[in-house]
Amino acid sequence: MAKLTGKRIAIVVADGFEQVEMTEPRKALEQAGAETVLLSPKDGEVKGWNHVEWGDSFEVDMKLADAKAKDFDALLLPGGVMNPDKLRLEPTAAQFVRKFFDAGKPVAAICHGPWLLIDAGVAKGRTLTSWPSIRTDLVNAGAKVVDEEVVVDHGLVTSRKPDDIPAFNAKMIEEFAAGAAREHAPRAG
Numbered sequence: 001m002a003k004l005t006g007k008r009i010a011i012v013v014a015d016g017f018e019q020v021e022m023t024e025p026r027k028a029l030e031q032a033g034a035e036t037v038l039l040s041p042k043d044g045e046v047k048g049w050n051h052v053e054w055g056d057s058f059e060v061d062m063k064l065a066d067a068k069a070k071d072f073d074a075l076l077l078p079g080g081v082m083n084p085d086k087l088r089l090e091p092t093a094a095q096f097v098r099k100f101f102d103a104g105k106p107v108a109a110i111c112h113g114p115w116l117l118i119d120a121g122v123a124k125g126r127t128l129t130s131w132p133s134i135r136t137d138l139v140n141a142g143a144k145v146v147d148e149e150v151v152v153d154h155g156l157v158t159s160r161k162p163d164d165i166p167a168f169n170a171k172m173i174e175e176f177a178a179g180a181a182r183e184h185a186p187r188a189g
Contacts, residue, residue, distance in 0.1 A: 004176055005033035010072040012039045012064060012093060012116075016082025019048030019055035020162050021110050025076055028169040034176070037061045037072070041090045049080045065092050069099035074176040079111025079131060087116050094119040106179065108157040108172040110164070114138060117156075127151060128158040 009029050013022060026036050040046045040060045048055035069075075075097065077084070087093040097120035100107050109117060114130040115137065117123040124142030128151050135145045150159045150167040157175050159168035 003033045004029060004173060007034045007073040007176060007179075008071065009034045009036045009074050009076060009176065010039055010067065010069070010096075011036055011076045011078065012087065012096065013046050013058075013078055014040055014042075014083050014086035014090075015047045016049045016080050016086065017046070017078045018080035018083070018111055018162065019050050020165065021078035021080065021113070022048065022058075022076075024165045025078070025108070025110070025169055025172060028173060029076070029176070032173050032177075034073075036076075037067075039064045039067050039096075041065070041087070041093065049082065064090070064096060067096065069096055069103065069105070072100075072105070073179060074106045075100045075108070076172070077107065077109035077113035077116055079109075079113040081112055084112045084115040088119045094121075098122060104155065106155040106157070106172075106175040108168065108175070110159045110168055111161055114143075114158055117141075117143075126156060127153045128156060129160050130158060131160060 029036050038061045041064045043063055045057040047057050101122040111131045115134050118141040127144040129146055129148050138145050149164045150171045152171055157171045
């Protein structure tokens with residue numbers, strides 16, 4: 001497995017993120033040597049969601065408004081219905097995501113996480129996958145959506161659901177290790 005020693009990874013969440021879609025990728029990133037930083041629009045703690053009920057609380061490492069994309073090597077966007085829905089209402093979240101694409105840095109999004117790519121203006125022209133209920137939104141934003149376990153498009157890694165996490169983690173680590181070395185086209189615009 002590729003090593004991520006020295007890499008700093010931003011994880012952006014709001015209350016209601018699908019807990020396993022944050023905890024399992026975060027664990028894999030840290031086991032590969034990365035430093036992970038949990039960012040949220042609010043201070044204190046964020047609460048995960050476990051399938052049909054509230055999950056655990058997690059300490060926010062940094063308020064999203066205080067974070068700068070230039071200080072991170074890659075970005076992870078967990079899913080959950082409530083999480084990206086709340087983040088889409090935060091202009092700082094879409095701006096933060098957009099800066100990763102502008103800089104050619106790798107991004108990984110799972111389940112409902114790709115929803116935020118629409119508001120960041122970076123879905124158009126990309127091939128990706130997601131949870132079925134947001135696929136029409138992604139197509140309407142100009143993305144090509146496929147139903148596959150994991151899809152990689154120029155540094156953007158996407159998966160559909162928690163069952164895809166093993167494949168998602170492997171490709172995420174591979175792309176995060178490669179970093180901004182390869183072209184992150186199509187250029188968002």
